[in-house]
Amino acid sequence: MVSTDPDALKTYGSSPNSYHPESPHSVVVHATSTEDVVKIVNVARKYRIPVVAYSGATSLEGHFSGEVPGSICLDLSGMDKIIDINEADGDLTCQSGARWEDINQALKDQGIPLFFPLDPGPGATIGGMIGTGCSGTNAVRYGTARAEWFLNVTVVLPNGRVIKTRRRARKSSAGIDTTKLFIGAEGTLGIVTEATLRLAPVVPTKVAMAQFPDVGHAVSAVQEILNTPHGPHIQCVELLDDHMMAAINAAGLVSKAYPVRDTLFFKLQGTPAAMKEAAGAVQKIVKAHGSDRFEFAQTDQEAAELWENRKYALTSTITSGGEDAKVWTTDVCVPVSKLPQLVYETKKDLAEANLRSTIVGHVGDGNFHALIIFKTDEELQRVSDAVHRLVHRAIAMDGTCTGEHGVGVGKKEYLVEELGVETVELMRTVKRAVDPLNIMNPTKLYPDPKDEDDKNSH
Amino acid sequence: MVSTDPDALKTYGSSPNSYHPESPHSVVVHATSTEDVVKIVNVARKYRIPVVAYSGATSLEGHFSGEVPGSICLDLSGMDKIIDINEADGDLTCQSGARWEDINQALKDQGIPLFFPLDPGPGATIGGMIGTGCSGTNAVRYGTARAEWFLNVTVVLPNGRVIKTRRRARKSSAGIDTTKLFIGAEGTLGIVTEATLRLAPVVPTKVAMAQFPDVGHAVSAVQEILNTPHGPHIQCVELLDDHMMAAINAAGLVSKAYPVRDTLFFKLQGTPAAMKEAAGAVQKIVKAHGSDRFEFAQTDQEAAELWENRKYALTSTITSGGEDAKVWTTDVCVPVSKLPQLVYETKKDLAEANLRSTIVGHVGDGNFHALIIFKTDEELQRVSDAVHRLVHRAIAMDGTCTGEHGVGVGKKEYLVEELGVETVELMRTVKRAVDPLNIMNPTKLYPDPKDEDDKNSH
Numbered sequence: 020m021v022s023t024d025p026d027a028l029k030t031y032g033s034s035p036n037s038y039h040p041e042s043p044h045s046v047v048v049h050a051t052s053t054e055d056v057v058k059i060v061n062v063a064r065k066y067r068i069p070v071v072a073y074s075g076a077t078s079l080e081g082h083f084s085g086e087v088p089g090s091i092c093l094d095l096s097g098m099d100k101i102i103d104i105n106e107a108d109g110d111l112t113c114q115s116g117a118r119w120e121d122i123n124q125a126l127k128d129q130g131i132p133l134f135f136p137l138d139p140g141p142g143a144t145i146g147g148m149i150g151t152g153c154s155g156t157n158a159v160r161y162g163t164a165r166a167e168w169f170l171n172v173t174v175v176l177p178n179g180r181v182i183k184t185r186r187r188a189r190k191s192s193a194g195i196d197t198t199k200l201f202i203g204a205e206g207t208l209g210i211v212t213e214a215t216l217r218l219a220p221v222v223p224t225k226v227a228m229a230q231f232p233d234v235g236h237a238v239s240a241v242q243e244i245l246n247t248p249h250g251p252h253i254q255c256v257e258l259l260d261d262h263m264m265a266a267i268n269a270a271g272l273v274s275k276a277y278p279v280r281d282t283l284f285f286k287l288q289g290t291p292a293a294m295k296e297a298a299g300a301v302q303k304i305v306k307a308h309g310s311d312r313f314e315f316a317q318t319d320q321e322a323a324e325l326w327e328n329r330k331y332a333l334t335s336t337i338t339s340g341g342e343d344a345k346v347w348t349t350d351v352c353v354p355v356s357k358l359p360q361l362v363y364e365t366k367k368d369l370a371e372a373n374l375r376s377t378i379v380g381h382v383g384d385g386n387f388h389a390l391i392i393f394k395t396d397e398e399l400q401r402v403s404d405a406v407h408r409l410v411h412r413a414i415a416m417d418g419t420c421t422g423e424h425g426v427g428v429g430k431k432e433y434l435v436e437e438l439g440v441e442t443v444e445l446m447r448t449v450k451r452a453v454d455p456l457n458i459m460n461p462t463k464l465y466p467d468p469k470d471e472d473d474k475n476s477h
Numbered sequence: 478m479v480s481t482d483p484d485a486l487k488t489y490g491s492s493p494n495s496y497h498p499e500s501p502h503s504v505v506v507h508a509t510s511t512e513d514v515v516k517i518v519n520v521a522r523k524y525r526i527p528v529v530a531y532s533g534a535t536s537l538e539g540h541f542s543g544e545v546p547g548s549i550c551l552d553l554s555g556m557d558k559i560i561d562i563n564e565a566d567g568d569l570t571c572q573s574g575a576r577w578e579d580i581n582q583a584l585k586d587q588g589i590p591l592f593f594p595l596d597p598g599p600g601a602t603i604g605g606m607i608g609t610g611c612s613g614t615n616a617v618r619y620g621t622a623r624a625e626w627f628l629n630v631t632v633v634l635p636n637g638r639v640i641k642t643r644r645r646a647r648k649s650s651a652g653i654d655t656t657k658l659f660i661g662a663e664g665t666l667g668i669v670t671e672a673t674l675r676l677a678p679v680v681p682t683k684v685a686m687a688q689f690p691d692v693g694h695a696v697s698a699v700q701e702i703l704n705t706p707h708g709p710h711i712q713c714v715e716l717l718d719d720h721m722m723a724a725i726n727a728a729g730l731v732s733k734a735y736p737v738r739d740t741l742f743f744k745l746q747g748t749p750a751a752m753k754e755a756a757g758a759v760q761k762i763v764k765a766h767g768s769d770r771f772e773f774a775q776t777d778q779e780a781a782e783l784w785e786n787r788k789y790a791l792t793s794t795i796t797s798g799g800e801d802a803k804v805w806t807t808d809v810c811v812p813v814s815k816l817p818q819l820v821y822e823t824k825k826d827l828a829e830a831n832l833r834s835t836i837v838g839h840v841g842d843g844n845f846h847a848l849i850i851f852k853t854d855e856e857l858q859r860v861s862d863a864v865h866r867l868v869h870r871a872i873a874m875d876g877t878c879t880g881e882h883g884v885g886v887g888k889k890e891y892l893v894e895e896l897g898v899e900t901v902e903l904m905r906t907v908k909r910a911v912d913p914l915n916i917m918n919p920t921k922l923y924p925d926p927k928d929e930d931d932k933n934s935h
Binding site: 105106107108133153154162180183186187190191193197199200203205222239245246247248251289292295297355384414419422423426434438441445449450451453464 | 567616649750811844875892
């Protein structure tokens with residue numbers, strides 16, 4: 020199916036909550052099979068037309084906008100079938116347009132006690148998760164898309180050939196890891212059409228919260244917990260700063276208001292006895308790090324409500340901004356020990372720029388999102404300037420411009436500063452070799468050579 | 478330091494327990510810094526001389542032999558320094574010649590409750606572990622070198638430039654994962670000189686064994702255990718077949734003989750209450766799968782002795798072969814559900830070929846090693862033929878020719894059959910782009926084009 024309706028083209032070229040310059044595509048083509056994708060790629064190669072993969076549309080960095088005139092938006096969202104589940108082997112094969120939430124729901128519906136642990140934003144698809152090298156709240160326990168959750172991927176290469184990167188064995192040392200070549204490549208090396216996912220056993224969880232005098236105390240508590248034998252029982256540990264707690268209270272999405280302080284939300288996992296032990300250890304450690312309030316959800320309903328405080332972070336922040344408020348989401352990540360300093364300096368900087376914001380962080384990984392509120396174009400410019408400063412600050416602390424959202428068009432300019440000219444040139448070398456005609460999502464990810472010249476001006 | 482002593486050249490070109498054709502290098506150069514490596518690579522590039530990295534010398538697939546006349550053996554084993562330990566962040570930076578066992582000993586000596594969980598063969602170095610994409614007995618719990626244990630690597634590229642692939646943040650979505658490009662590349666894309674490793678908390682362990690009527694029952698028990706909430710408490714689960722148990726008894730390295738049956742050795746991990754729960758669950762499940770003997774080591778000493786049965790698998794097999802016996806170690810890996818069939822067919826085939834062997838398997842990953850005994854050249858030929866048949870059998874079961882030992886020269890010929898011509902061609906495309914002069918460990922890993930022509934004759 021092909022569409023050139025102007026409204027559709029605009030929709031397919033832009034992403035909600037993303038504020039990079041966006042351009043519509045020239046045509047949207049809906050694929051339902053790997054063979055469809057081969058046909059499109061062959062046409063694109065013949066006429067030198069860019070192909071931009073599209074599925075969940077949850078990108079925040081302009082990954083799928085139609086920057087190059089004439090580009091094809093290749094909609095894979097209809098390729099959402101689960102092809103095969105091997106319960107005993109703990110793996111599942113699906114098309115790349117499948118959403119992680121639907122996959123986990125299907126497993127649950129079939130009574131299979133396994134799940135896929137990567138949990139990026141709601142609505143994200145397997146293809147997009149591979150493309151951005153995503154993670155989410157579970158990463159502190161299960162790692163990211165760059166770990167071993169993808170046993171293999173089926174890819175249509177720029178030359179139109181279809182490859183499957185590996186077989187179904189849980190591990191292999193058979194040479195260069197071509198699966199990993201596509202994880203984080205943002206659709207610039209080929210179009211992923213299928214993947215075999217490794218699954219993990221569902222483990223019971225409990226939710227707790229602990230409040231702290233400041234971020235420094237919260238972070239040092241997390242570091243200590245993670246280095247004990249109880250560390251593996253931490254499935255998630257999320258930091259919500261005082262502003263975020265205020266926003267949650269104000270939004271009224273939960274039944275009781277919390278003290279407005281820097282807060283950790285824990286999701287512990289384990290069998291009952293293990294969790295009891297871990298909970299005791301966590302409580303002791305957070306207390307030693309200055310927490311005077313530690314609360315365990317006593318029932319499933321309480322746990323669900325407590326976790327919703329975390330889940331509604333973005334909604335609450337938008338609501339707290341008042342009518343017409345929008346939110347820019349940042350994504351830096353630093354070594355965990357640098358996190359408090361980065362948060363303090365950033366909050367100070369945002370206050371000085373007269374910008375309101377909240378912070379939610381995957382604190383076990385050193386990754387946090389400042390959700391910065393704006394309404395006017397003038398405010399948007401101030402936000403954009405503050406984000407630049409934040410990224411440079413994070414890179415100076417041995418960190419990265421993007422912990423989990425990817426590069427797209429939004430982070431291209433920082434790669435040379437973060438990784439060095441030669442590492443970026445290695446990325447470009449691979450790109451030129453695999454996609455010599457530059458038809459796969461051009462203008463994304465790889466910095467323009469001029470960024471190198473600008474490097475010293477940062 | 479440079480050496481051209483013929484005995485040294487021979488030693489540096491061969492590996493104990495590896496029986497591929499081996500050739501000496503023309504010169505051995507000992508590097509002590511990244512700058513040394515840059516100098517060597519620049520000389521190699523200028524004169525078009527192959528450079529072959531060498532450190533732990535534990536390879537079983539001929540990774541570092543001097544196949545091309547005139548090649549330089551670059552000995553990195555002196556680059557074994559730990560550069561930096563960040564206990565709070567749980568990471569460590571070292572030179573690539575450092576051995577994993579020395580790193581873990583250094584952490585223990587300093588009272589740091591963390592360890593590096595990849596555990597390939599004794600003596601393996603970080604550089605070799607990266608090159609082969611290694612794993613080991615801990616992989617069922619911690620994954621392999623292809624997971625996220627390497628936060629970054631410092632590499633001397635074929636063009637002589639030095640890159641660091643990433644900064645020290647625990648995660649990053651900043652584009653193509655260039656760290657992963659070097660994991661499993663077997664020194665064909667650059668020479669890794671330093672790496673930042675992520676560490677895991679030390680968790681108490683307990684050792685147990687369970688004996689089964691056959692491999693099928695043992696494997697189905699493991700599959701069920703791994704899919705329960707107790708699965709994450711399995712740090713290792715190793716299969717030793719009846720022949721291996723007989724060899725262990727015969728070698729007399731342990732104080733008591735065990736019944737000669739297919740046996741699982743478990744290493745459980747967790748805090749005391751968690752482990753007690755997990756042990757109960759494991760015992761119940763193995764019993765339901767036909768195990769009539771389950772034994773828990775009651776003391777640390779008992780645990781150490783029980784685990785030694787596993788540790789001495791190779792030694793016991795060599796000893797059981799009698800005077801002058803040698804052992805060829807295979808390395809296929811298949812989806813776990815296929816393992817029993819593969820083991821049965823292989824044991825039958827080896828018996829028909831009149832070859833003696835034992836089996837030890839990382840059964841949670843579907844990876845096993847048949848240790849095949851031989852003495853004469855005629856027997857070696859029969860072993861080699863049997864290994865060919867085993868690899869084809871594993872590939873036909875959706876498996877791989879190498880679970881953890883890598884390709885080297887020994888597995889090149891199987892890659893096209895396993896991965897398809899186009900996936901292999903993608904590997905070669907990357908190789909040609911990064912190392913256009915083919916100076917980095919040439920003749921290893923990438924199949925010769927003639928293998929493609931031979932493909933249909935398999």
